[in-house]
Amino acid sequence: MAEIKQVAVIGAGVMGASIAAHIANSGTPVLLLDIVPEGAKNRNAVAEGAVAKMLKTDPAPFMNKRAATLITCGNIEDDMAKLGKCDWIIEAVIERLDIKQNLYRKIDEVRKAGSVVSSNTSTIPLATLIEGMPDAFAGDFIITHFFNPPRYMRLLELVSNGATNDGVVDMVAAFADQKLGKTCVVCHDKPGFIANRLGVYWIQAAMVEAMDRNLTVEEADSVIGRPFGIPKTGVFGLMDLVGLDLMPHVQSSMAGALPKSDPFHAIYRESDLVSKLIADGYTGRKGKGGFYRLNRENGGKVKESVNLQTGEFAKSEKARLESVKAAGKDPRILMQSPDKGGKYGRAVMAKTLAYAAFIAQEAANNIVDVDDALKLGYNWKTGPFELIDEIGVDALIAMLKEDGIAVPPLLERAAGKSFYKVEDGTLHYLAFDGTYQAITRPDGVLLLEDIKRKSDRILGNRSASLWDIGDGAVCLEFHTKMNALDGDVMAIIKSAIRTVKKQYKALVIYNEGSNFSAGANLGLALFAANIAVWPEIENLVETGQSTYKALTYAPFPVVAAPSGLALGGGCEIVLHSDAVQAHGETYIGLVEPGVGLVPAWGGCKEMIRRWAENPKFPKGPMAASAKAFEIISVATVAKSAYEAKESLFLRPDDGITMNRNRLLFDAKKRALAMVEGYEPPEEMTYRLPGESARVAFEMAVDSFYRLGKATDYDRVVAGELAKVLSGGDTDITTELSEDDMLELERDSFMRLARNPGTLARIETMLLTGKPLRN
Known part of the structure; x- marks a missing residue:
């Protein structure tokens, strides 16, 4: 069967438009058609209005607003001929059989031979939909039942019957799997499917x-x-x-x-x-x-x-x-x-x-x-x-x-x-005939849950584990609540570095929890602060700094494979990796200001580094620091892996995997491809603008404060962040090492950690899950 390179969606209601948006997320051009409103001057108003609305919708149907440019809007009176260039045509109109079949006859007049036509119906059987249609049309027709919202719901139900041509379901399933990130479930043509x-x-x-x-x-x-x-x-x-x-x-x-x-x-x-x-x-x-x-x-x-x-x-x-x-x-x-x-x-x-x-x-x-x-x-x-x-x-x-x-x-x-x-390390299911059948994974799918059934971990404790994933690669997994990072995680990272250095080729940091990591364990930090064991807090900060730095300069490739939340310390571990293979639904950011702190496991220095090294960004000591301040001070969170590239939480050449089940395989492949000739990066030195930049940053925050967009304590936190990103009591004539930058981060973090305003923010976040605007 042909490859799907262009798709059409007919019906720009909430569901149809959202399907079109997610197909555009995959980088595939989409034609979105709907009716011509009676008396309308703009004959494409319905489709164009749907795209405009989606650009303002939260949660966003688009992974990146640029994806909207891949949608061409039109109408079913003027633009049906354009369907002749499409490989897959999706009908998402009202659940009325007469309207659907009338549309199918018009589609069949213009579509190219072998193009797939599908309905997003959830209530009308396939046999009913194709009744009376030509055999050639019936052979290329299936049901593709997306779940709402299409970007976020991973299920796609596929329905065919005896009239469906061989290969039709496989072609759509392959595209939906690898490009749209869907788990495709083949259903029988029965009411409600599964x-x-x-x-x-x-x-x-x-x-x-x-x-x-x-x-x-x-x-x-x-x-x-x-x-x-x-x-x-x-x-x-x-x-x-x-x-x-x-x-x-x-x-x-x-x-x-x-x-x-x-x-x-x-x-x-x-x-x-x-x-x-x-x-x-x-x-x-x-x-x-x-x-x-x-x-x-x-x-x-x-x-x-x-x-x-x-x-x-x-x-x-x-x-x-x-x-x-x-x-x-x-x-x-x-x-x-x-x-x-x-x-x-x-x-x-x-x-x-x-x-x-x-x-x-x-x-x-x-x-x-x-x-x-x-x-x-x-x-x-x-x-x-x-x-x-x-x-x-x-x-x-x-x-x-x-x-x-x-x-x-x-x-x-x-x-x-x-x-x-489980038999011989393989999961089996009970088939309808009463026998047990082994569960097999598609090519390109590697799951840590399968690895765990077949082998013992290399090393680990209650917070993290190291697993052999084959071919000389190992996987570091966090498994705390929300995959929060603590001293035990740091201990395993350090042990993993020694182990990989001696026996393996590459390290992948990945887990199969809902979130990569929500950051440092705030509960432990609050407990330590409440009993004033400040040396313990400072020790955890120093341990995190030295551990992440050791990851960056390890003599082997380190690839982070985040999915879900990668916040605070979770973001910083991504920033310190050689490369990233991220799931498309990765939500990443340095959110420490929201709990009254500054990033102190190297996040500040790494953001300056990324913007300073970006060839498309202006040079000069002020530019990179100002951009890092702009991003960190408001606790920016990228709401997809594509958005993360805009903030440089991900580099331009970092990879994105749409299907969650393919993430570990892709990350392992990326890590092993880096092994031959691998050299760790060189340590960076920093020349930062000093006092003038700090004052400028604080003035910017003051203007937000006067507009009511920043609180009293926001100014305190931003002041400490400004000290770090401007280089402290230095100027452009002074060369700062990475360790100097880490010391600035640590000093500001500890000053804030002792402040009652920060403790109130941490306590509120732990109790309510929401930031305190003090």
């Missing part, structure tokens, strides 16, 4: 059971949350996020499409409360609120929730259920608890997991695809069959029988066994 078929059942069961059992929304969300590895939004928070007005449509569509024998009908009913909330404008976060709202009366900001029985709002109260407290992260303990939380959790999740077993063979090729669909489409930490293994297959069967729920044949076949098991 994720929504099971997800909608789960939401309906949770809502009905909460109402029938007289739970509060807070209680329900606390139960259907952490104990089951489900995001803390639970169910009612999730409906607010997705939109209450969407749910009745999806649920009624599911009810209409499923046979009467399907268990969905036993729990499906329309909700008068939901209808009333929607009618009153409570459509979720996009409206006035939903099951939760913020009451802003009298200038306040009070979180409220709706009473599921009366429909009245009242102040939201934190749920305090013994079952949730006792269970922690153990779903089996919760489901066996006698209080109302335990009974609710069992009623919802036992039904849901049984339904997963009921639909699996009908909807999917295997249980792995069902688990991936729920993990990536609904953000479950563990998929339904992984969850059944945690509870115990036999324990779940016993619960179902006790509660009078039919045990699906797939679950019965698993009795006495588990759905997953």
Whole structure:
């Protein structure tokens, strides 16, 4: 099959436009078409308006605003002929069969032979969509069901049938995998496919059971949350996020499409409360609120929730259920608890997991695809069959029988066994025929979780580990909460440097947590400050400085492979690496000013270095320092790997991997490619502008203060940052070494660490997760 080099999206609504934006994120040109508004002077107004809106949307559909230039806007009256140059044409119009099929006939008149046409539908079967269409069109047609928002949701469901030509699904899947970062799950042509078929059942069961059992929304969300590895939004928070007005449509569509024998009908009913909330404008976060709202009366900001029985709002109260407290992260303990939380959790999740077993063979090729669909489409930490293994297959069967729920044949076949098991270091899953099949990874996918099943770590402690990833490369992994950095991490980094120097070729710094690293462990820092053990704090700063410097000048390549948050000390470890292979969704920055500190593990000196060495940036002692001050003083965070290059958190030649599952493979490949002839960088010397620059920086902050954009304590923190970036009590005639710069960072950090304003900021961040504007 041909390679996909140009894509068209027809339908510039929220979903269609966002799909176009994410395709543009991959560097692929996109044609975005929609209708011509009646009487419009600008015939492309709908598509152009959608792009303009997305440039202002947060979270941003674009990874970089320059990606928007890859979208060509048009309309379906004047520009259909342009589809003839496209390799993939995506239909994302209203869910009406007559409108879709009329559009398909127009597409078929102009598209080139072999181009793929797909629908983003989530409700209409493929067989229905292609009914009456020419065989050639049907052969090139599939369903590509993106999840909203397309940039951030990694699941893409692909649906084909017997009419689909060989290679069509593979071509789209390869592009979506490597260019869009998607995990592609092939689904059977059944209602709801996989994720929504099971997800909608789960939401309906949770809502009905909460109402029938007289739970509060807070209680329900606390139960259907952490104990089951489900995001803390639970169910009612999730409906607010997705939109209450969407749910009745999806649920009624599911009810209409499923046979009467399907268990969905036993729990499906329309909700008068939901209808009333929607009618009153409570459509979720996009409206006035939903099951939760913020009451802003009298200038306040009070979180409220709706009473599921009366429909009245009242102040939201934190749920305090013994079952949730006792269970922690153990779903089996919760489901066996006698209080109302335990009974609710069992009623919802036992039904849901049984339904997963009921639909699996009908909807999917295997249980792995069902688990991936729920993990990536609904953000479950563990998929339904992984969850059944945690509870115990036999324990779940016993619960179902006790509660009078039919045990699906797939679950019965698993009795006495588990759905997953490890044999000879390889993970296997239970196939529908009752045999165990090995899980294989696509070429270019290397997962640390697989490495761990096959080998023991080289060295490690409670905070970090070193793993052999083959071919002379090793991987340094953090595994603290949020991958925060502490003394134990530093110890392993130093040990890793000695080990790699003796026995290996290259080091990759990577982990498979949600975040690369949220920075230094602020809790430890606050504890040490509260008991005034200042030498311990200064020692941690010095240890971090010496450790990161040792990484930079190690006699072998060091490649950082960040994903998710890389903040503060996490950003600084990236700055000290020889090269970076970043996941596209990397959010990186030196955020220390937000907690009343300055970067002190070399972040200040490295930002000056990067801007001073950038051939496209003005030269002179003031320019690099001023740019570093501009970036660090406001705690700039790049919201993608592409944005990170604009701030030079990443260098222009650092790599970006779109698919999270391919990141370690790409980072290892990059590190090994650097081995031959590797020489560590030369130490840099600094000539900084001194007092004049410090005064200029402080004046800039004062102007923000007068405009109300900076606080009193912002001025204090910025003053210390200005001292570091200007070179302290020196001027351009003095040559500063890297160690001199590190001493400036350390001195300013310690002065701020002793200040009550900084301690208040750290405490507030730890308690609320939000910065204090003191």
